[in-house]
Amino acid sequence: MSLRWYVVRVQSGRENTVQTALTRRLKVAEKHEIIPRVLVPTETITEVKGGKKRSRKRKLYPGYVLVEVEEDKGKVPRDVWFLVRETVGVGDFVGPHGQPEPLDEKEVSRLLTDMERGEDKAPQVTISLTKGDKVKIKEGPLESFEGEVDEVIPAKGMVRVIVTIFGRATPVELEYWQVESV
Numbered sequence: 001m002s003l004r005w006y007v008v009r010v011q012s013g014r015e016n017t018v019q020t021a022l023t024r025r026l027k028v029a030e031k032h033e034i035i036p037r038v039l040v041p042t043e044t045i046t047e048v049k050g051g052k053k054r055s056r057k058r059k060l061y062p063g064y065v066l067v068e069v070e071e072d073k074g075k076v077p078r079d080v081w082f083l084v085r086e087t088v089g090v091g092d093f094v095g096p097h098g099q100p101e102p103l104d105e106k107e108v109s110r111l112l113t114d115m116e117r118g119e120d121k122a123p124q125v126t127i128s129l130t131k132g133d134k135v136k137i138k139e140g141p142l143e144s145f146e147g148e149v150d151e152v153i154p155a156k157g158m159v160r161v162i163v164t165i166f167g168r169a170t171p172v173e174l175e176y177w178q179v180e181s182v
Helices: 015-028 080-086 105-120
Strands: 002-010 037-039 040-050 052-059 062-070 091-093 134-135 146-153 158-165 168-174 178-182
Touching: 002 015, 015 037, 015 062, 015 080, 040 105, 080 091, 134 158
Parallel strands: none
Antiparallel strands: 002 062, 002 091, 037 062, 040 052, 134 146, 134 178, 146 158, 158 168
């Protein structure tokens, strides 16, 4: 017997609910050894709303849940198949002609390593500015001043800009969203 990953179609927006319901049903039916893991693939993203940086998890495949199944003669055991399908919110396994089709091992390993790596590292913000770019400050006490990018700090989401105030060059650290290219 071998463990293979399968995709289950579920109601969009109810992936986490289905995950907990399916895990609970498997434990009650004592089938949790046959399906050891039920996974909702997510990634951590950073958004800026109202001037505040927020991290949140986003589903990679809305409407789908991955299940790891211990196969019986290369197929999903019939009783487990029906147990999964009868769970509230579950459509069916993904596959041709109504038969569950396992995912490729390379795809699964790539997906799992991407998810693990995404949880370990802090989310990175991509800043499209480079040293020497001319920018205009959009917000804050120096609004509408123009300057030149001195340094980009992606880990903090900051940009150091050299602004001329009263004839003197002054370095100012700003959030990346507070400036725009000129």
